[in-house]
Amino acid sequence: MMLVAGKPFLTVDETDVWFESLQAEEAEYRQYWSWLSESERQTAQRFVRELHRRRYAVCHGKVRLLLGHYLGIAPQAVCFGRQTLGKPFLLDASGGPHALRFNLSHSGDWMLLAAGPRELGVDIEVWDPRHDPESLAGEILAPNELEYWLTLSPAERAAAFYRFWTRKESLAKAVGSGIGIGVASIETTPGSLAKFLGLPKDCGKPSDWHLIDLDFGAGISGAMSRRRRLQSTVTESA
Ligand SMILES: CC(C)(COP(=O)(O)OP(=O)(O)OC[C@H]1O[C@@H](n2cnc3c(N)ncnc32)[C@H](O)[C@@H]1OP(=O)(O)O)[C@@H](O)C(=O)NCCC(=O)NCCS
Known part of the structure; x- marks a missing residue:
């Protein structure tokens, strides 16, 4: 092998x-x-x-x-x-x-x-010119994230948008529900210290999850959400 x-x-x-x-x-x-x-x-x-x-x-x-x-x-x-x-x-x-x-x-x-x-989810996104952060931010970001995002310069907005997006999708994938979960109700910290502040029901408490931003350099964003505790079976619900 x-x-x-x-x-x-x-x-x-x-x-x-x-x-x-x-x-x-x-x-x-x-x-x-x-x-x-x-x-x-x-x-x-x-x-x-x-x-x-x-x-x-x-x-x-x-x-x-x-x-x-x-x-x-x-x-x-x-x-x-x-x-x-x-x-x-x-x-x-x-x-x-x-x-x-x-x-x-x-x-x-x-x-x-x-x-x-431990149960986990990852997401990677190569920045795609077909995604327009300006028109997607209102749908995808939680109110505190949007408020922070709107203070950023146009040059900073793409990186911040993909950072929020990959954080949310990594959590959705960790719990296995996909984006049907309602990503705007996943709330994370603005800025670089990655943490969940609020989660949709059935995802447990924000403190149940460890959130890590993954830095691959310009034009590629990623994140991982990982349970802090072990669970007994993969089919156990979040
Ligand atoms: C899962 C989902 C978030 C993937 O998003 P994406 O950005 O297109 O894809 P990614 O590259 O991040 O992930 C794809 C991989 O995630 C895994 N995956 C598939 N479904 C998953 C889920 N529900 N949860 C976690 N991981 C999943 C697979 O390994 C998949 O790779 P593959 O298709 O090559 O086998 C998206 O497809 C989704 O929301 N699905 C919803 C599922 C759903 O509601 N289905 C209803 C029909 S039953």
Whole structure:
């Protein structure tokens, strides 16, 4: 089995965060493809553009490689289940939920994978000129975030918008509900000290979650939300 090259982008407590490129040489791409399940191959084949098919295959191949590394099994032997709203989780050898939690996010040529013992969610966004922060801010930001955001100069607004956006989506993904949760009701601290101040019902208390802004440099934003305490099963509701 190929060994995982490189190191996590970040390790916090026992959670590793991997920030990986989705570009690959032909031989590497074929290797990733060979590890995919039949259903992952079918998903890949549904992409109209080859670029998207290749990114999907590299992403899910890398997910298998990295998670297989933690589990001590071959990439193609990694098995997944899905929660009701689509959040994938690892299955153990007996077909039950594995204690290792993970979450995946991808955007453009990049992916983010976090793995550790506590429930977590990650989000990465490559800034996209089709997203207009000026018209989205009112829908997405909580009142205190919007008030702060409006004090920023036009040059500062994009970074702040994506910082808030990825924080909220990481929480939505941690609880497994997706953005249907109502992201404007997820309230975080303005400025750089990342914390939740308010959460939608069923997400627990703000202090239940550890929020981390991930800095990948200009044009790429990311965040991770991670439970502070261990939970007994992956299907336990937030
Ligand atoms: C989950 C969701 C937030 C993903 O947002 P996104 O920015 O498009 O995508 P990201 O790159 O951050 O994350 C995608 C990955 O998150 C994971 N994922 C999928 N559903 C998830 C969920 N409900 N919670 C957490 N993670 C999820 C998958 O690994 C997915 O990768 P894949 O599609 O390549 O397998 C978004 O799709 C969403 O809101 N879904 C709502 C789910 C829902 O309500 N479904 C109703 C039908 S049952």
